[in-house]
Amino acid sequence: MVTSIMIVGVGGQGSLLASKLLGRAAMDKGYDVKVSEVHGMSQRGGSVVTYVKFGDKVNSPIIDKGEADYIISFELLEAARYVEFLKPGGQIVTNSQQIDPMPVIAGTAEYPSELISKMEAAGAKVDAIDALTIAEQAGSSKATNIVLMGVFSKYIEEISKEEWIKAVEASVPSKFLELNLKAFEMGLAAE
Amino acid sequence: MKELMLGNKAVARGLYEAGVAVASSYPGTPSTETTEEAAKYDEIYCEWAPNEKVAMETAFGASRAGKRSYCAMKHVGLNVAADPLFTMSYTGVNAGMVILVADDPGMHSSQNEQDSRHYAIAAKMPMLEPADSQEAKDFVIEAYDISEQFDTPVLIKMCTRVAHSQSVVETGERADIPVKPYVKDAGKYVMVPANAKRRHPIVEERTRKLVAFAEESSLNRVEEGSDTSMGIITSSTSYQYVKEVFGDKYPVLKIGLINPLPEKKIRDFAAKVDKLVVVEELDPIIETHCKTLGLEVTGKDIFPLIDEFSQGLIATKLGLPEKPACKPIEGLPGRPPAMCAGCPHRGMFYVLSKNKITVMGDIGCYTLGATPPLCAIDTTECMGASISSLHGFNTALGAEAEKNTVAVIGDSTFMHSGMTGLANIAYNQTNSTVIILDNSITGMTGHQQNPTTGFNLRGDPAGKIDLEALVRAMGINRVRVVDPYNLAEAEAAVKEELAAEEPSVIISRRPCALLKKVKRGEPIQVNPDKCKSCKACMKLGCPAISFKDGHAKVDATQCFGCKVCSELCKFGAFETLNGEAITW
Structure with missing residues (x-):
């Protein structure tokens, strides 16, 4: 049994830290873990995808169409872009923040409307939350990624809150620990 | 100890455990982190060289001096270093030497999709291909043993999905490797024709011995399956996809030593199964070898030559149904990468676009100047081609081109292979205008230092090449520095230098906006x-x-x-x- 999670967003939003945290929590729990990232050009404001898989034995480091149990998205349009990677009835946990991609900025496309209902119509369950505002309340917009991981942690019964917190402590620099722990707690508490 | 490690970090761990002393590389996605992570071990001297050829020759010098050495590059970097590669195959090594090359199937961050395994065959050099982080570490250590046992540099081939995937690694201790004294040996190290003629048969004999090694080595292992109606030969990340789809159902011959390939081991495997299938990304290297052995094999007749693979692709090509999935949402706008807010390149590209100037581009973040709405770049091929091809363009068309065509190249790329192109302009005198986009860092690969930044790989103060003085010393009289945030100044410089009746260089200078030392302005x-x-x-x-x-x-x-x-x-x-x- 393998749990497959895609973390998607816009280059520079901090998906690498989120995948590190998740990978760490799963490994400390004794699972086999694989995390696949893409570095380089796509990090310059492009659409970025990270795959995290854990279970008794993980072979492929990537997730194919119809394989993801969860999508964690830092941006609404990016959640919609990868919906076909979800199993039917799979869960999306997304930040409701919208970041205009270059075609929208350049005026050649519109930012799509009603994305949440479109994702639900595609067969996904959607948990959308304004993680940016929560992160700002926690002390910094930079902690948006950790807020979302706090929201997401509720869905993974195998890993306890204490184990998540241990993983946060092991994954962030000590001077940002307090901020990130607060952000995680606020994400966890968010409805 | 068990640790979740990026493939590239596991390579660095392997270097540490293998007792490697010297590493010299040029950054290139997806190879860069191997050297950055190695630099975190005090026991390994690590540096960025100006290009891959220099890096490989440096590593070779260290090997000859008697210490285990390493160099890393992306696939296209191996093209730059191909010259030393082929002859180092003849000379062999003193202490062990490993050359890592990272391919990028799917071109996540590359200009082509070449298959570097061809180089191992062409240079007659052993090549190992790990499939996850644990193998990345283990294979590096084994590669040094092979290098010293068979007197040859050894290639390690990574790909994006092995280099940039994390999996669990069991770490070990660093080996204490004594220095092997350097002994003058002209017959081995001076490759004049007479000596090279004596070395070539040694290379061929070495390959024969390596084939025998490939037959026995656990690098190539058979995993038994319950159903012998099909047997799969595979390597690298494709192995993981095969196991994901079929588990232990079919027998698998997992190849770790991709060159030279075994013969008997493959024949024996083929004899046990009804149908032989080869699963490999890009070119049919294993498949061609099987065909040479006279074996009937399914490979590129069903699998693509293009792009990276996935478990889904392998499943459907071998007749399994597609997995049910959520329906795609059609008509979403794309999100291509773009130059960052505050990027110093943007101002210069605006000026070039506004004035409808033909722009010979190069490799780096600034290649994004080709994207809408600026669409400022006409060409992009390889490191340094902007300047050399500008000279060719201007030579072909003369004044009509010279007044309206420029080359743009980053500071690191100029050091890598822009200087020789500029030497051609200075020597053969086209009235070419070269713009060096100096953002004081190697940007695209994630902020590596270079010879113009004044800092070394570890961030400590280092030698600093003065670009203006260098360009002048090469014989370019018209050299000026502009701030690309100042559009009027940048535009005036471009117009004046295009009009000039001699070669000129504009240095468009402002540090990358993402550098920590760069202070953000007020929004x-x-x-x-x-x-x-x-x-x-x-x-x-x-x-x-x-x-x-x-x-x-x-x-x-x-x-x-x-x-x-x-x-x-x-x-x-x-x-x-x-x-x-x-x-x-």
């Missing part, structure tokens, strides 16, 4: 009462500016405060967050 805003909706500022393609409700709007969280947009506004609509006019 600015648009006064909607003053904005006349002319969209002049939208031509910059700045991710912080969008057009909403009939007016330009600045996203304050993204705005870097470079104020370049305000220079384009004829109506003074940009202002500080306090509503004051923009000043410089």
